[in-house]
Amino acid sequence: QLVESGGGLxxxxxxxxxxxxxxxxDFGHYTMNWVRQAPGQGLEWVSSVSSNSISLHYADSxxxxxxxxxxxxxxxxFLQMNSLRVEDTAVYFCARESVGGHYDDDSGxxxxxxxxxxxxxxxxTVSS
Amino acid sequence: xxxxxxxxxxxSLSPGERATLSCRASQSVSSGHLAWYQQKAGQAPRLxxxxxxxxxxxxxxxxxxxxxxxxxxxxxxxLEPEDFAVYYCQLFGSSSHTFGQGTKLEIK
Numbered sequence: 001q002l003v004e005s006g007g008g009l010x011x012x013x014x015x016x017x018x019x020x021x022x023x024x025x026d027f028g029h030y031t032m033n034w035v036r037q038a039p040g041q042g043l044e045w046v047s048s049v050s051s052n053s054i055s056l057h058y059a060d061s062x063x064x065x066x067x068x069x070x071x072x073x074x075x076x077x078f079l080q081m082n083s084l085r086v087e088d089t090a091v092y093f094c095a096r097e098s099v100g101g102h103y104d105d106d107s108g109x110x111x112x113x114x115x116x117x118x119x120x121x122x123x124x125t126v127s128s
Numbered sequence: 129x130x131x132x133x134x135x136x137x138x139x140s141l142s143p144g145e146r147a148t149l150s151c152r153a154s155q156s157v158s159s160g161h162l163a164w165y166q167q168k169a170g171q172a173p174r175l176x177x178x179x180x181x182x183x184x185x186x187x188x189x190x191x192x193x194x195x196x197x198x199x200x201x202x203x204x205x206x207l208e209p210e211d212f213a214v215y216y217c218q219l220f221g222s223s224s225h226t227f228g229q230g231t232k233l234e235i236k
Contacts (some may be wrong), residue, residue: 043218115165119170
């Protein structure tokens with residue numbers, strides 16, 4: 001349902017644009033995320049974009065170098081990566097963010113969030 | 129920024145045993161903002177739990193989540209061979225979605 005593409009080998013300082021094609025759900029209604037995983041390391045959240053593209057967020061490690069965007073007509077998510085560094089080498093996953101809520105007697109209405117649909121990832125290697 | 133610390137880093141157990149994985153936040157967080165994922169080698173993460181204690185679709189009831197404030201726990205009541213993997217907790221913040229560093233659950 002989510003298929004990433006655009007990964008590859010790039011030299012330090014170079015650029016790359018990742019894409020994520022969505023199918024099987026109403027893409028335009030969901031916040032979408034990019035999450036990466038360096039070789040042998042844990043998961044690192046990279047960026048998110050709200051359904052209407054108004055709210056954009058970035059990890060400190062990529063802010064100012066990466067730009068997230070989406071096209072709700074083409075059901076696609078993008079990550080433009082500039083000024084790439086060796087430490088950006090990773091598998092990049094796109095993930096759908098879902099939200100729900102319930103009423104709590106003590107605190108009122110509470111929202112909950114989770115990433116429930118993930119792509120298989122695309123590999124980015126930054127090396128000279 | 130809230131930091132999530134998972135412990136232990138590696139947990140060595142045998143099938144049939146009970147696993148208890150911890151996720152501690154550097155400050156109090158809303159239970160609704162805490163989720164757990166399972167990741168096997170070469171695969172994408174899979175959602176296990178959300179809202180601290182709600183199981184995701186098709187997740188067996190041997191998995192349970194609990195906690196509040198700064199301390200959260202994922203428990204696997206009776207380990208099956210397919211449960212040996214890496215587990216991550218995640219916090220959904222207002223401007224970032226932090227992951228813990230992961231706990232590797234390995235066969236003893």
